[in-house]
Amino acid sequence: MDRIRSNSPCWCANGAKYKRCHGDRRLLQRARVAIGSVSPPRPVPDHITRPDYISTGAVGTPRTWQIQDDESLERLRHACQVAAEVLLVAGQAVAPGTTTDEIDAIAHAAYVERGAYPSDLRYHGFTKSICTSVNGVVCHGVPDDRRLQEGDIVNIDVTAFVDGMHGDTSATFAVGAIDEPTRGLVETTREATLRGIAAVAAGEPLRRIGEAIEPFARSRGFSVVRTYGGHGIGQTFHAAPHIYHHVERGDDDLFQTGMSFTVEPMLLSGGTSFTQAADGWTEHTDDAMPSAQFEHTVVVTPTGAEILTITADGRTAVGAPATGSARLPA
Numbered sequence: 001m002d003r004i005r006s007n008s009p010c011w012c013a014n015g016a017k018y019k020r021c022h023g024d025r026r027l028l029q030r031a032r033v034a035i036g037s038v039s040p041p042r043p044v045p046d047h048i049t050r051p052d053y054i055s056t057g058a059v060g061t062p063r064t065w066q067i068q069d070d071e072s073l074e075r076l077r078h079a080c081q082v083a084a085e086v087l088l089v090a091g092q093a094v095a096p097g098t099t100t101d102e103i104d105a106i107a108h109a110a111y112v113e114r115g116a117y118p119s120d121l122r123y124h125g126f127t128k129s130i131c132t133s134v135n136g137v138v139c140h141g142v143p144d145d146r147r148l149q150e151g152d153i154v155n156i157d158v159t160a161f162v163d164g165m166h167g168d169t170s171a172t173f174a175v176g177a178i179d180e181p182t183r184g185l186v187e188t189t190r191e192a193t194l195r196g197i198a199a200v201a202a203g204e205p206l207r208r209i210g211e212a213i214e215p216f217a218r219s220r221g222f223s224v225v226r227t228y229g230g231h232g233i234g235q236t237f238h239a240a241p242h243i244y245h246h247v248e249r250g251d252d253d254l255f256q257t258g259m260s261f262t263v264e265p266m267l268l269s270g271g272t273s274f275t276q277a278a279d280g281w282t283e284h285t286d287d288a289m290p291s292a293q294f295e296h297t298v299v300v301t302p303t304g305a306e307i308l309t310i311t312a313d314g315r316t317a318v319g320a321p322a323t324g325s326a327r328l329p330a
C-alpha cells in the first residue's frame, strides 16, 4: 500500500484531511531532545549471575539462531516474564517532571529484586540499566537528568538476564497528555508490532514480518527504520537472524518451531535520516520529529508465535491480542 498523501482523508476516518488530522506536522514537531548528564553505573549484588560479556568483554555464547527445547524455553520464558514486569514498573514511573535517570533507578531495583542482571549494563560500554528514548530519539537513549515534559513520548527498553537467558521488551509511554498525531504514531507502532508477530508462521519466510508492518505503517503516513531490526535472542543477547521490519524481498530464511527472536519496529513520523550523538549511543532524527517503538520477545510454535514478554498473569505494557495467541482479527 502506498504512503497516505497529505490531502487524502485521514486514516482515522473522521472526515478531515490527513494533514489537518493525524498528519498535522505542526503538532508533531518538537524541540530536539537535549542530552543531560549521566549518573554513574548502578551496582548489581554479587549473587546475581552476569552475562559472559561482563567479565570477558566479549560475547562467548553462540550468535547463531536461538532454537529452544522445552527446558531452555522454560528458562527463557522466566527471563521474559521478569523483563515484562520491569517494563511495567518502569512505565508506571513515567510522569512530567521525572528524569529518565530516576526511571533507570526504579528499573534497576526491579531487576535486582527479581534476581536478574540488566543486560544493557556494561554491554559494549553502555552504563545504564535501560534505554530511554524521548521524542525524536529513535533508540539507545541514555537515561540522564533531563526531566520529562508533558506531551513527550518515551520508549523504555528493558532486557533482563536470568537463568542464563535474556528477555527483551520495550514500549513507548505518553508523558501526561499527548496530542492526537503523536498518539497516532504511538498506537500505530504498537499495532504494527502485534501485526508483525501475528504474521509469524513456522515454515514461512521471515520477510512476512516486514510485509505485515511496512505497508501498514505507510498507510498511516509513517516510515519504518531500516538500519535496526529485531534479532535472535535467548542464551545470547543479540544473535542471528536479523529480523527486518521493512519489506526485504530477498529474505527467504524460514521460521522454525522453537526459534526465539525479537519483533521491535521503530516508526518515524518525519524524515528517515538520523544521526548518532557524541555519546556513541543516542540516535536523533535529523528533523527532531518523534519516533516510537514497541518490542516483544517471541518463540515460534507449531501454530504461530507465542509472546514471551508477558507476565505470568498476562500483563504487558506492549499489548497483546486479547485472544492470548498472537493472532489478530483480520
Ligand SMILES: [Zn+2]
Binding pocket: 010, 011, 012, 013, 014, 021, 022, 023
Ligand atoms: Zn485522523
